[in-house]
Amino acid sequence: MGRNHHCLTMHFPFPRLLTMFLLGGTLGASLAAAPASATSVAPSNDTGMEAIPFRKLGKIVPRSAREITSSDWSIGCEVLDRDFASYAAYKSYLGPLGAKGVRLQAGWAKTEQRPGIYDWKWLDEIIDDARAQGTQPWVQLSYGNPAYPGGGGKSIGDAGPTSPEALAAWDRWATALVRRYRDRVHEWEIWNESDIFTKMTVEQYVGLFIRTATIVRTEQPDARVYALSLARRADYARDFLTAVAAQGKLGLIDAITFHGYPHNPDDLRTYEELRAVVAAFPRKIELRQGENGAPSSKTTGALGGYDWNETKQAKWDLRRMLAHHGHGVPMNVFTLSDFYYPNGLNAKGLLRINPDLSVVGPKPAYFAVQTVFAIFDHSLVLAPTKTVTARTSEQLAAYVYEHTGTRRHFATLWFSGAPPVESHCFQPVDFVITGAAFTDPVYVDLRTGEVYEIPACNWSPRSGACEFRGIPLYDSPVLVASRADLRIQ
Numbered sequence: 001m002g003r004n005h006h007c008l009t010m011h012f013p014f015p016r017l018l019t020m021f022l023l024g025g026t027l028g029a030s031l032a033a034a035p036a037s038a039t040s041v042a043p044s045n046d047t048g049m050e051a052i053p054f055r056k057l058g059k060i061v062p063r064s065a066r067e068i069t070s071s072d073w074s075i076g077c078e079v080l081d082r083d084f085a086s087y088a089a090y091k092s093y094l095g096p097l098g099a100k101g102v103r104l105q106a107g108w109a110k111t112e113q114r115p116g117i118y119d120w121k122w123l124d125e126i127i128d129d130a131r132a133q134g135t136q137p138w139v140q141l142s143y144g145n146p147a148y149p150g151g152g153g154k155s156i157g158d159a160g161p162t163s164p165e166a167l168a169a170w171d172r173w174a175t176a177l178v179r180r181y182r183d184r185v186h187e188w189e190i191w192n193e194s195d196i197f198t199k200m201t202v203e204q205y206v207g208l209f210i211r212t213a214t215i216v217r218t219e220q221p222d223a224r225v226y227a228l229s230l231a232r233r234a235d236y237a238r239d240f241l242t243a244v245a246a247q248g249k250l251g252l253i254d255a256i257t258f259h260g261y262p263h264n265p266d267d268l269r270t271y272e273e274l275r276a277v278v279a280a281f282p283r284k285i286e287l288r289q290g291e292n293g294a295p296s297s298k299t300t301g302a303l304g305g306y307d308w309n310e311t312k313q314a315k316w317d318l319r320r321m322l323a324h325h326g327h328g329v330p331m332n333v334f335t336l337s338d339f340y341y342p343n344g345l346n347a348k349g350l351l352r353i354n355p356d357l358s359v360v361g362p363k364p365a366y367f368a369v370q371t372v373f374a375i376f377d378h379s380l381v382l383a384p385t386k387t388v389t390a391r392t393s394e395q396l397a398a399y400v401y402e403h404t405g406t407r408r409h410f411a412t413l414w415f416s417g418a419p420p421v422e423s424h425c426f427q428p429v430d431f432v433i434t435g436a437a438f439t440d441p442v443y444v445d446l447r448t449g450e451v452y453e454i455p456a457c458n459w460s461p462r463s464g465a466c467e468f469r470g471i472p473l474y475d476s477p478v479l480v481a482s483r484a485d486l487r488i489q
Contacts, residue, residue: 065134074101081107095133257290
């Protein structure tokens with residue numbers, strides 16, 4: 001019986017030896033080994049408690065954004081520029097989530113509904129409130145403005161400004177935008193997913209990017225500028241960078257943001273392709289995950305062709321987050337709240353909403369993401385010299401981190417070979433972490449935030465390594481860490 005079926009017990013009669021070189025990019029690489037028996041663990045109920053044969057100690061204590069000094073995590077608060085969601089309705093959930101950044105779209109058409117008249121009130125309120133809650137906005141300049149002939153449209157897939165009149169108006173708005181918020185916003189992203197729509201060619205995007213990035217640099221020389229907000233096409237990114245380099249303007253780019261919505265969240269091909277693309281250019285250009293998340297039900301937009309529920313959403317989000325984090329890629333989770341496109345609900349939010357945009361409440365994914373944000377701040381750094389060797393038939397993802405203060409280690413592990421399923425089919429796995437140090441290690445199911453004691457018989461330090469035995473793993477990330485390095489309630 002495979003993991004894609006509901007099951008009462010799981011039995012894997014032919015395990016293989018799996019060796020992962022962490023941060024080396026070799027996930028799930030396997031080497032043949034002699035067969036060995038494996039004891040099955042019954043699947044959990046939705047809290048995960050039944051399947052974990054250890055004593056429960058409590059749960060991870062959430063941390064608000066104000067309590068976290070710094071991290072690479074941000075949360076999406078997009079589509080407010082088109083009133084597809086209500087910031088006022090969900091803002092009370094922002095700070096407690098623990099994200100240190102928030103992605104916003106600046107909304108030219110919403111701000112300048114009549115030529116030459118800017119109404120900043122809506123954006124002032126969002127930016128000021130987000131900052132007061134401890135999150136730092138990064139703002140995207142995108143979408144056109146039909147108030148001008150040739151000004152383009154207000155939605156994804158619409159053309160941008162093309163006429164001389166509209167481009168001049170865009171320049172004025174961009175200048176006024178950066179000038180107004182340069183004391184509060186330090187990161188600017190230019191346009192959204194032009195690579196999947198024919199209404200903006202590479203040449204058009206290059207022109208728009210250079211003129212806009214030049215405005216940003218003029219008004220705010222120390223600002224960070226993000227390019228592309230790429231949907232998926234690495235060839236588009238290559239053509240863009242080639243054209244920008246030919247004009248001697250690579251210095252305008254600090255980072256490329258990219259998206260990508262594979263059914264299996266551990267599919268990192270877009271990242272790998274982009275890493276090869278940027279390596280071919282002389283300027284060091286960071287890669288950032290600018291938008292990613294799974295829906296919790298049938299949805300419009302990306303991933304809409306699959307069956308979803310709130311359990312699968314939480315697993316997908318966690319795996320996507322930690323797969324990128326394990327490669328040192330800053331991650332923006334899409335999105336804080338569900339929202340309504342004109343053609344229907346986009347259910348990728350961590351919060352459920354009503355058709356009137358009021359909030360019903362948080363989904364399980366909200367609490368799962370909150371747990372990750374509470375643990376993985378900048379006090380944890382990747383430990384690329386540490387390796388994990390595991391005995392299992394499953395394809396496994398695993399990453400090791402070191403705490404900069406205690407010098408003890410954290411390890412995340414999960415089955416990565418298939419998209420997440422609704423059932424929780426755990427398999428006890430033996431693994432060794434070479435070069436790692438743990439003191440009184442505990443087991444954390446990151447999906448639920450629950451923390452369990454790892455009994456002395458299930459782990460032992462040995463020369464230059466720590467050995468763990470019978471640790472229940474499944475298709476959602478778990479964490480092994482020293483008890484003293486976690487806040488548990």
